[in-house]
Amino acid sequence: MEASTILEGLDEAQRRAATTLQGPVRIIAGAGAGKTRTVTRRIAYACATGAWDASRTLAVTFSVKAAAEMRARLTMLGVAGQVTAATFHSAALRQLRGVWMDICEAPFPHLVEDQRDLVVRAFTRASGRSGMDPTAARDVQAEINWAKISMVSVEDYAHVAELAGRVPPAGLDAKHFADIYDAYEQEKTGRGEIDFDDILLLTCHVLDDFPDAAAQIRSSIGWLTVDEYQDVSPLQHRLMTLWLGEGERGALNRNICVVGDPAQTIYSFAGASSYDLLAFADEFGPLSADIGLGTDYRSTARIVDYANTVLAASPDRQDYLMLTSARETGARIERTVYDSDQEEAQAVAARIAQMVAHDGVRASDCAILTRINAQQRLCCAALRSEGLRHRVRRDTGWQTSTLSNETAQRQALLEALGIAAGLDTPAPGETSVPQDATDAAAKPEPEDSGVTVSTIHAAKGLEFKHVFLIGCSEGLLPYGAPAPGDALEEERRLMYVAVTRAEDSLHLSYARSKDGYGAQRRRASRFLV
Secondary structure, eight states: OOOEEEEEEEOHHHHHHHHHOOOOOOEOOOTOOOHHHHHHHHHHHHHHTTSGGGGGEEEEEEEEHHHHHHHHHHHTTTTTTTSSSEEEHHHHHHHHHHHHHHOOSOOOOOEESOOHHHHHHHHHHHHHHOOOOHHHHHHHHHHHHHHHTTTTOOTHHHHHHHTTTOSOOOOOOOOHHHHHHHHHHHHHTTTEEEEEHHHHHHHHHHHHHHHHHHHHHHHHEEEEEESGGGOOOHHHHHHHHHHHOEEEESSSSSOOOEEEEEGOOOOOGGGGTTHHHHHHHHHOOOOEEEEEOEEEESSOOHHHHHHHHHHSSSSTTTGEEEEEEEEEEEEOOOEEEEHHHHHHHHHHHHHHHHHHHHSSOGGGGGGEEEESSHHHHHHHHHHHHTTEEEEEETTTEEETTOHHHHHHHHHHHHHHHOOOOOSSSSTOOOOOEEEEESTOOOOOOOOOOEEEEEEEHTTTTTOEEEEEEEEBBBTTTTTTHHHHHHOHHHHHHHHHHHHHTTEEEEEEOOOOSSOOSOOOOOOBBOOOO
């Protein structure tokens, strides 16, 4: 494709981002602002003009789906076969495999397929007891993952946990958790295995301590783009800086572009933080360009105004980009109160059925968003009673309503190895699988999928013409009873992400009580503005 053609259709801010090709660039991209379009056009334009060597261009993102979409767009622009677009883990895994024989005589380790089994073995090894509770095993696994992506060693865990006010899982004290963490590492090493986080840790080790191998890896990265930069963990940030190389005056390679949105930071529980995005100019400045993409091409003006109002009440509002809609005013936002959770689910399903039957709306244009997984059961039952096909977005990906249990479990196992996670905040008794994974086992989404039932976390990056956000009450959204501070602000950002999934219509609702009879009455969410 001709270079000039690549830039067609970009607005002024997008064009500036796409044509600033050297040096550090930060792009703050609001919801619906054409982030992926801008980034892929920037890469394609740089390669088409000869400013970049496509074979030394690396773009990393956080999910297999996002990486696949980036590759698809780059294919349409004529450069996908040369540019590397991948998750952090798959890019690092390729690099490790490329230098392994030069730095180690042992065979390349196996990737752990069942991390929970390894945790159970570690518990038995550390405590001398068998029969670890499955919920405790999930919680311990999540805490080990957090420690590793936060670069907290076994020896430092107790001290860091105390400083961070972090309570170890499963009723363990910090010392006993550290013992299990240590046993987990020993079990893994003894079996010749690595887990997903070890891919990044080992790559960092190679870049730190093996100069020749490090030079080989760095020579393959002339231009680096990092998508969803507000979600980087300390470990991913460390790997990124090592890819660029470190000199006395900072990064040796300053050709880095980071893209993100502080208002969409919703994975703090998994170690993500918008700090690096907000502090990018301090770390890499002076910047060649610092660009805000604030025009929302996705949502109607009413939806965008509502999203802006949600953020305007935040004490951190100065960090957030206020959006302007490029669309018409649109339908009014509906707010409805029901007597019970079941009534809410049935009414939403009936409304979707009516839209499908009489308004020419496709079922796949509609989404029901929930704060936690437990809300989804009633929604699925109500959709089935209306004869509506649906799919559920969970930690391990899509599950359609027509899959058998055995098929669903097998698909979940495959997708757990291949799809980025951290899709649903662990409420009490819940955990998530590793935040990011390799590209190897990605599965395509079913085409005729019907209504989407999804947690807000799982819906990030998706968009639907019609969104029904249920459970908009105190205790659910925001979840629990967070005091003013980081936890409450994360819930506010979740509300913002949920609202900005909607293109044409937004329906907000909650139930006064769980079953309609309880004495405890729910109050409307503070985010219902």
